[in-house]
Amino acid sequence: MKKIYKRTFVLYLLIMIVLVVVGCLKNTTEVGYKPHQPVSFSHKTHAGTMKINCKYCHSTADTAAHASLPSSRSCIECHRLFEKDNPKLELVYNSTETGAALAWISVCNLPDFVYFNHSAHIKNGMDCAACHGKVETMKQTFLAIEFSMAWCLECHQPDNGNTETSKVASSSNCSTCHR
Numbered sequence: 001m002k003k004i005y006k007r008t009f010v011l012y013l014l015i016m017i018v019l020v021v022v023g024c025l026k027n028t029t030e031v032g033y034k035p036h037q038p039v040s041f042s043h044k045t046h047a048g049t050m051k052i053n054c055k056y057c058h059s060t061a062d063t064a065a066h067a068s069l070p071s072s073r074s075c076i077e078c079h080r081l082f083e084k085d086n087p088k089l090e091l092v093y094n095s096t097e098t099g100a101a102l103a104w105i106s107v108c109n110l111p112d113f114v115y116f117n118h119s120a121h122i123k124n125g126m127d128c129a130a131c132h133g134k135v136e137t138m139k140q141t142f143l144a145i146e147f148s149m150a151w152c153l154e155c156h157q158p159d160n161g162n163t164e165t166s167k168v169a170s171s172s173n174c175s176t177c178h179r
């Protein structure tokens, strides 16, 4: 009798742990995930209204695996002239003085066991919006598309005669993304 109770307890414990882990993962990979940022930066204002090019701020998107985030120095290029007394920019000015980078919270979070490469996609003519949605309309940045494995495999699949997808036939093996 006792043994059975112990087993059920261990089983429940395991199920709880799995649920908690899955719950935590889900939180950050769910469409609409919108972390509160240290500075209320708006893509709608900067990339939408002002039409600043994405690559002005994310300069390595087409040349490296990772798309970099802008340094506060690049914000100050403009903000030494604009909105100087706006309290929303206080942290940005502090950051350039102290040299400590702003602690932006990631919106797009692939698990560590997945390898992704921006430049491989951009060089093949893919638009930022195909994977990030219409960022230039976002007041607060949110996750527009869930980066599930199934979604990646819509393109990364073995040659099936479909010209659009067979382009990536070479990278449909597991080691492309899990290395």
Ligand code: HEC
Binding pocket: 039, 040, 041, 042, 045, 046, 052, 057, 070, 071, 072, 074, 075, 076, 077, 078, 079, 082, 083, 086, 088, 089, 092
């Ligand atoms: C090319 C110039 C330029 C660059 C670069 C720039 N900004 Fe701005 N930003 C502006 C202008 C102009 C406004 C005022 C827009 C308005 O009020 O319509 C503004 C407004 C803001 C505001 C105030 C928004 C509000 O709702 O009060 C914040 C915060 C801000 N910018 C943060 C940043 C940060 C952080 C960066 C760097 C990642 C940055 N900006 C880079 C020009 C720039």
Ligand code: HEC
Binding pocket: 037, 041, 043, 046, 047, 052, 053, 054, 055, 056, 057, 058, 069, 070, 104, 105, 106, 107, 108, 109, 128, 129, 132, 135, 136, 140, 141
């Ligand atoms: C003036 C600078 C600026 C411009 C222009 C800009 N961004 Fe950003 N971007 C930022 C900053 C600062 C962050 C970090 C804060 C946030 O997430 O809102 C960011 C975050 C992001 C993120 C989330 C990254 C993460 O943490 O996972 C994506 C995706 C993104 N930008 C795409 C774009 C696209 C696409 C464009 C062009 C349509 C663009 N950005 C234009 C400054 C900029």
Ligand code: HEC
Binding pocket: 054, 055, 058, 061, 062, 065, 066, 067, 068, 069, 108, 109, 110, 111, 116, 118, 121, 122, 126, 127, 128, 129, 130, 131, 132, 147
């Ligand atoms: C094929 C899909 C795809 C395209 C196209 C794409 N991205 Fe991304 N982006 C991603 C994924 C997936 C991540 C998350 C990477 C990770 O967590 O390792 C990401 C992350 C980011 C980040 C956070 C920093 C980083 O590298 O993790 C920024 C900023 C960003 N993208 C900007 C852009 C911009 C700007 C463009 C267009 C020039 C663009 N992306 C095009 C899929 C894409």
Ligand code: HEC
Binding pocket: 114, 115, 116, 117, 120, 121, 124, 130, 147, 148, 151, 152, 153, 154, 155, 156, 167, 168, 169, 170, 171, 176, 177
């Ligand atoms: C809309 C189509 C599309 C989607 C969606 C897509 N990819 Fe790709 N991917 C490509 C193309 C096209 C290439 C470049 C051709 C090649 O390398 O075979 C590429 C290349 C890559 C490479 C580089 C391969 C190499 O050998 O260097 C990696 C890594 C990669 N993709 C990972 C991912 C991951 C992870 C996702 C999902 C988060 C994803 N891709 C989603 C089309 C796509």
Ligand code: HEC
Binding pocket: 110, 111, 114, 147, 148, 149, 150, 152, 153, 156, 171, 172, 173, 174, 175, 176, 177, 178
């Ligand atoms: C084009 C990129 C890509 C390729 C190719 C790929 N995966 Fe994945 N894989 C992902 C991404 C992104 C995730 C994380 C998101 C998720 O869990 O759906 C993932 C998650 C996983 C997981 C974690 C469990 C899960 O579903 O969350 C396993 C196991 C896995 N992949 C196995 C494989 C195997 C085996 C292959 C080869 C048959 C493969 N993957 C090929 C992108 C890829």
